[in-house]
Amino acid sequence: MPIVLVGLSHKTAPVEIREQLAFSGSAINTALELIVDRQTINESVVVSTCNRVEIIAVTPREKEAIAAVSYLYQFLQEFHKTDHHLIRQHCYDYSDLAAVKHIFRVTSSLDSMVIGEPQITGQVKEAFQLAQEARSVGHHLTRLMNRAFAVAKRVRNETGIGSSAVSISFVAVELARKVFESLQGSTVMLVGAGEMAELAAKHLLNYGASRLLIANRTFENAQSLAGELGGEPVAFDDFEKRLPEADILICSTGATSYLILQDQIRRALSSRRNRPMLLIDISVPRNIDPAIADIDNAFVFDIDDLQSIAEANRSEREREAHRAESIIQLEAERFLLSHAEGDIHSVIGAFRQQAAELALAELERSRKKLGPLNSEQEEALQTMINAIVNKFTQPVIKQLRESDDGHSPYLEAWRDVYHRVIRKKE
Amino acid sequence: MTFLLVIALLLYLASAFYAIILFATKSDSQSNRLKTLITVGFVTHTAALAIDWWKLGHFPIVNPKEVSSFIAWAIMAYYLGISFRYQARALPTFLLPLVFIFTLGSLLIPAPENERPNLLEGAITANTVTQIIFPAHVTLVILSYAAFILTFVSGVMYLIQERDLKAKNFGGVFQRLPALNTCDEIGYRSLTIGFVLLTLGVATGIVWNNQRDGRYWHNDPKEVMALVTWLVYLFIIHYRLTAGWRGRRVALLSIVGFVVVLLTWLGARTLGGYHVFG
Incomplete structure (x- = not known):
């Protein structure tokens, strides 16, 4: 479930370009509908302020971040009817760890023109709410964005980036x-x-x-x-x-x-x-x-x-920003680790493993009554258990694979159940 | 109860380090985590004192070892009281090292061989009036000293903050200290509390003197110094009420007052007299 991001900000584009590529309130809804096609992109949030435009998205296909990024570029170009070169010149794109870090930095106001200004966190929250109303976010982005808000709070509490006046x-x-x-x-x-x-x-x-x-x-x-x-x-x-x-x-x-x-x-x-x-x-x-x-x-x-x-406060904020960066690095890595947990593969893995463990445990319980077995019998028992586990889990796994678009209540339910199993293993 | 006191000491040490780290990193020193740590330390300390009291059969405040522990306890009690009302930023950073030193002092000072100094033997075992009067006298005086320590610390914080404001120096500790008004209020409030306690402490001392040998006043060095301390603080309160003295002047005077307290408390011992203990 790679996370990708395409965007531009005051750092990469002058105001004329930002104006051209911004999304107004109603345009965001249309944009979200267009972006989330359920094939290349499953979930998306669009943040558009006077200083930046960020399209955050999740693609269902493993190892296809590059395709998703070029899809988003394509979308920006078509939506705003602008030139391909102009977009490539002023936009940046990130995937996976870099994308998570960027989202955390933006939300924590480290990427702002005035570092530590508090409005941006609220603006990202609004963008997330809009996406929720448009039903363009599912499990992955909900977790990511909530984490981003928690990180922003942590940065604000643990560093001095927002504590001093700069006007x-x-x-x-x-x-x-x-x-x-x-x-x-x-x-x-x-x-x-x-x-x-x-x-x-x-x-x-x-x-x-x-x-x-x-x-x-x-x-x-x-x-x-x-x-x-x-x-x-x-x-x-x-x-x-x-x-x-x-x-x-x-x-x-x-x-x-x-x-x-x-x-x-x-x-x-x-x-x-x-x-x-x-x-x-x-x-x-x-x-x-x-x-x-x-x-x-x-x-x-x-x-x-x-x-x-x-002036002194402004440079103070910049110094504090260095401390914030290390918090963000740490949080982004931690997020990706725990994110992998919610991944469909680990859910399937946990489900299979639990079924196999159950069967083996039952076998051990019956061993006494079975008496001593020779190696052939032993092998036959193992094959039998494997077959039962496979046949039992297979329809569920098939269903899970088919419904993996990030929105299926079916997958969500299994995920909730097996999250606990995965946690326990660790 | 040495074991509990050691635990309290370790908790104070941890809080002191934490408070210093919060101060150094400009984080919120009103942090709830710090407050919880301090509270747990304080509760442990309280339990240690209560057990000692119960075991000894008299309030554990008759030798320097016990006084040192009690004053640390009293400072913490004031701090917790203050933190309910004021944004006492940075105050724990200043107080906890002191509290740690007093508690450590209490653990390091050897217990006197004679559990009760001869002079006090009479006081503690005599009739019920003296049984109450003597511990009350010592407790009140030590509580007033702890209050004056707070006055002193807030005076120092006021002066640092004021100097930085006037010199337009806004780096350094400037951002971590409480507002001038808060320093002033905490200082003055603890000063009045200390003054009332000292007044009662001196009064009970006089009554106890009379109980002991029929003389109210012995011109003992400690008695004289206590009177001087009392007059210094009376002077501050008088001018605060009549002429509205506050801020820098009161902060400076309360530092003077504290020097006199130290002389009374520790210095007078070297001059002899019958106040043989802390």
Whole structure:
């Protein structure tokens, strides 16, 4: 039951090509129907996002991965009515271990543009659900995909690839959580309302910040933004009065001098009874006096700090990705080993063996009553047992071989029964 | 119960290694596996203490060997309590080596030849009031020391985290420590608990003194040092409540407080006096 994969991603194809070869939601259903012809391909999942297209498939014929791969290429070409060379130039194909590894890497977000971004796992899950609804997945891909999700979870838990923020607005959230642990109940104050400040405020609210104050020189702008984000507009002249309420202050105005000075923060802190304040300055030139950093319980970061954290986190993720790769190698090998277990040949083997063992055991039980046997008699008994076992198992085996398309409930049932027998042997 | 204590020691050693590995690999140090390992160690330790108590007929806290084991137990008890409420990342990594050392210490310190020091003989066998008062005095004081150890550790964690934030150094241990607020809260909470216990410990000590020879206070070095410790922590609590002192300043002061605790606990012995044991 070879597993094959044909696909393209941001690494192999520019966006114009990816657009051409992508599958929209409804196209996926049609595509799955066409791919799964029950001869070359038994099961298939199609993943299509803005960064990649992956066709994962299982072919029923042993040692025919190459044929299955060229079938998939053919399909891509015909479905999208594109040029053969274009596809060969931008696509990759994998089979068996390499395919399993690739699927695990994609699902675990190691192949993503931003390593560790969490969306891809969800997108693969959706693709799998679509395939389930279209009834294009059976035993093999169900096991493979579920394993892929488990591996993605393991990678996320055991390595740091998804743990740190790589965009500036998320870095603000990360810093806030380094000071406050949870943002529940905290107050965010925006001074000036740039796009980046707005985005950071949104993230902070998403992570539990409960109040948002917005001060802007043009009060109308503060009002409209407050209406949009669910905050409270503050008159610009009043912002100093409201300063003690702010746990997190984000400053992004076009002012050319410092707006927030040491004394203001000293006063604010003392009326806050020294509860810490996080001050984030995303304006250039800076609006928050950097000397404020010398005050206890005040923490000041400017745009360069945020950028360098984001940068450091990005390289950190890449380092962590190496650890993730070894997890994936291990899991892929383990999967293929256990996958062979569900193979029709081992099911048949286990069935035959169990029948033979039963017959031999019964023979041993009757030996006493039979008395001593000469070699000819012994041979005749063995031949008889073999014949019974063969004749008994043969119709079942024939039926199994005929129904081996990955979907037969008959095969599934036998597989379930003999999985246990195979396991026991190990 | 030496056998159980050895098992507990091995479990603490395993948890300490595991906690350090989790810390080094930046994995989740709130891991349930680690917590289970710690809990099993703690339960074993509790059983060892309970059996000793039952066998000896008095609470096993009269010699340095026993005190060392009890303080390790108390630190673990606080940690488990804290982990219910706080995201106490990295805390086990700092605490478990300490706990291991105390437990190992308890196993290595030779048992005193005389099961009960002469001075305590009277205390333990005398009337029921002293029978309760003396163990209560020692237990309360040791429990307060364990709480102050937690205050100290969270103070250190706070200072490391704060220094990294201010220096904008985001590599290293930065990502593994709890948030500043959490360090501060754990520190202050254990400080107040320690303070209350120390107050009660000193009070029971005074009552016991009076029971023994009718004098409340002997100006023994340990008594004086305990008073100093008490005043240091009172000072911190006072300024926290009135002036809202917190963060770095409180972290630094609680380190000072801990140095005084160490002087009281271990140092005062070398100065003589009747506090002959741990």
